[in-house]
Amino acid sequence: MNNRLLTYPAILAALFFLLGSSAAFSGDIESGRSKAVVCNHCHKDNHDSSIPKIAGQHENYIVEQLLAYRNGQRKDKIMETVISRLKHRDDIYDLAAYYASLPVALDINLAGQKNPLGHEVFENKIRCYQCHGAKGGGNPLAEPIIPSIAGQNKDYIVKRLMEFQSQNSRHSQSNPMSEIAKQLDIIDIFSVSEYISSMQPEEP
Numbered sequence: 001m002n003n004r005l006l007t008y009p010a011i012l013a014a015l016f017f018l019l020g021s022s023a024a025f026s027g028d029i030e031s032g033r034s035k036a037v038v039c040n041h042c043h044k045d046n047h048d049s050s051i052p053k054i055a056g057q058h059e060n061y062i063v064e065q066l067l068a069y070r071n072g073q074r075k076d077k078i079m080e081t082v083i084s085r086l087k088h089r090d091d092i093y094d095l096a097a098y099y100a101s102l103p104v105a106l107d108i109n110l111a112g113q114k115n116p117l118g119h120e121v122f123e124n125k126i127r128c129y130q131c132h133g134a135k136g137g138g139n140p141l142a143e144p145i146i147p148s149i150a151g152q153n154k155d156y157i158v159k160r161l162m163e164f165q166s167q168n169s170r171h172s173q174s175n176p177m178s179e180i181a182k183q184l185d186i187i188d189i190f191s192v193s194e195y196i197s198s199m200q201p202e203e204p
């Protein structure tokens with residue numbers, strides 16, 4: 001007679017598992033590739049250093065940020081418009097799977113040019129490496145997810161650090177970057193951004 005009572009939790013557990021896993025990563029790389037045509041206008045081989053590189057970024061971080069633009073938690077006119085025009089929720093997962101599968105695009109002109117003050121900020125003053133990793137690869141398993149920053153475009157990093165700095169930390173309790181950025185002066189910001197943009201990302 002208890003069989004029934006036992007099966008309900010089992011069914012529920014199975015449902016949660018299915019829903020949970022499809023909500024997490026069901027992105028399809030090939031569908032993502034065809035949907036990425038519009039994104040590539042800005043995000044592929046971009047020589048505009050204020051646009052972030054997203055190739056090789058962690059899949060779950062890309063999903064999280066795209067959802068944040070869609071929910072209005074992260075503000076950017078261009079990206080909010082782009083995301084509002086995606087037709088299906090799956091698009092976000094497919095695009096994230098596609099971009100995460102690509103190698104990070106390195107700027108060979110910068111390779112090996114290490115900004116000494118930036119290195120000092122990264123290794124000693126703030127110890128960015130404790131979260132972002134010695135090679136800047138981030139950590140997709142951390143909570144909150146820590147993005148890869150190695151080889152990221154300099155002007156974009158500068159902009160992000162300034163944004164984090166001006167953020168009211170009450171609105172971003174789960175995000176350590178606001179408090180961290182407030183410890184940086186403007187010279188630190190430009191130096192560490194240059195340093196990060198010249199870092200060699202790890203092979204995926």
Ligand code: HEC
Pocket residue numbers: 036038039040041042043050051052053054062065066074075076078079082083095147159
């Ligand atoms: C017209 C140019 C343009 C197009 C088209 C565009 N983006 Fe963006 N994207 C940007 C800019 C600029 C930013 C930085 C915005 C900011 O500072 O928040 C950005 C930010 C992002 C980020 C956050 C990166 C990070 O490191 O946090 C992701 C992810 C992203 N775009 C994905 C996409 C996807 C997927 C598409 C296609 C559906 C797309 N973008 C289309 C210009 C564009």
Ligand code: HEC
Pocket residue numbers: 052121122126127128129130131132144145146147148149157160161175176177180184192
């Ligand atoms: C305590 C952990 C921690 C430390 C230390 C840390 N970060 Fe971060 N960083 C994060 C997390 C978490 C995020 C993601 C924030 C979000 O989701 O918006 C992030 C995001 C960033 C981004 C945005 C990347 C993108 O693609 O938009 C930049 C740039 C960055 N960090 C640079 C730095 C620099 C430079 C330092 C050292 C001065 C540093 N971080 C130290 C945890 C950390």
